[in-house]
Amino acid sequence: DSDASAGQQKSAACAACHGAQGKAKVELYPNLAGQHAPYLAQALRAYKKGDRSGGQAEVMKAFVAGLSEQDIDDLAAFYGSQQP
Amino acid sequence: DSDASAGQQKSAACAACHGAQGKAKVELYPNLAGQHAPYLAQALRAYKKGDRSGGQAEVMKAFVAGLSEQDIDDLAAFYGSQQP
Numbered sequence: 001d002s003d004a005s006a007g008q009q010k011s012a013a014c015a016a017c018h019g020a021q022g023k024a025k026v027e028l029y030p031n032l033a034g035q036h037a038p039y040l041a042q043a044l045r046a047y048k049k050g051d052r053s054g055g056q057a058e059v060m061k062a063f064v065a066g067l068s069e070q071d072i073d074d075l076a077a078f079y080g081s082q083q084p
Numbered sequence: 085d086s087d088a089s090a091g092q093q094k095s096a097a098c099a100a101c102h103g104a105q106g107k108a109k110v111e112l113y114p115n116l117a118g119q120h121a122p123y124l125a126q127a128l129r130a131y132k133k134g135d136r137s138g139g140q141a142e143v144m145k146a147f148v149a150g151l152s153e154q155d156i157d158d159l160a161a162f163y164g165s166q167q168p
Contacts (some may be wrong), residue, residue, distance in 0.1 A: 027120040034118075034168050036111040042139060052138025054130040055123075084118050084168030 002037065002070075007078025010071050013063055014079075017056075022082040029056070034084030040076035048072075086121065086154075091162025094155050097147055098163075101140075106166040113140070118168030124160035132156075 011020070014032075018024050022033030032040060046052035047060040048067065067075070095104070098116075102108050106117030116124060130136035131144040132151065151159070 024120065024123075027122040028126055029120070030123045031119055031168075035115055036108065036113070038111040039108075039114045039139075042112055046138040052136075054136030054138075055126060084115075 002041075002073035002077035004074065004077040004081045007071075007074035007076070010067075010075055011078055014075065018079070022079045022084075031084065032079035033082035035080055037073075037076040037080030040079055041072050044072045044076065086157035086161035088158065088161040088165045091155075091158035091160070094151075094159055095162055098159065102163070106163045106168075115168065116163035117166035119164055121157075121160040121164030124163055125156050128156045128160065 017026065017029050018032050022035075023031050043052060044060075044064050044067065047057060048064045050061060052060075064072075101110065101113045102116050106119075107115050127136060128144075128148050128151065131141060132148045134145060136144075148156075
C-alpha cells in the first residue's frame with residue numbers, strides 16, 4: 001500500500017512547481033496539499049498514459065513517465081497528507 | 085473582475101460533486117477549496133474548449149458549456165476563497 005514518507009523522498013521534482021509541501025507558488029499550477037490521494041493518483045496515471053491533456057500536461061507526462069505504480073501511490077499519499 | 089459571492093450563487097451544480105464548500109465527498113473528484121483561482125479558471129476554460137481530457141472531462145464539459153467568462157471567474161474566485 002502507499003507510503004507518504006517514501007512519497008516525500010520521491011517528490012523533489014514535483015516540488016519545483018508544486019512546492020515541497022504542495023503549495024504551488026505559481027497560481028496557474030495547482031496546490032496539491034490536502035487533495036484527495038485517489039484523485040492525485042488517478043491524475044498521475046492519466047498523465048502517464050497520455051489520457052489527460054490541458055494545462056501543463058506535456059510537462060507532467062515527462063515527469064511521470066519514469067514513475068512506478070508504487071511511486072504514484074506514494075506521491076499521492078504524501079501530497080494528500082500535507083496540510084492545505 | 086471576479087466576485088466570489090456571485091460565484092457561490094452559481095455553484096449549485098458544482099456542489100453536487102465538489103461539495104458546497106469545495107470538499108468533494110467522492111475521493112476521485114478533486115477538492116476545490118483553497119485551490120488557486122487562476123488554476124481553477126484555466127481548468128474550466130480548458131474543459132469548455134475541449135482542451136482538457138482525463139477523469140470526468142466529458143461531464144465537466146457539459147456543466148461548463150453554459151458558463152460565461154464572468155461565471156468562470158466568479159466560480160473560481162468562490163472555490164478558491166473557501167477554507168481547505
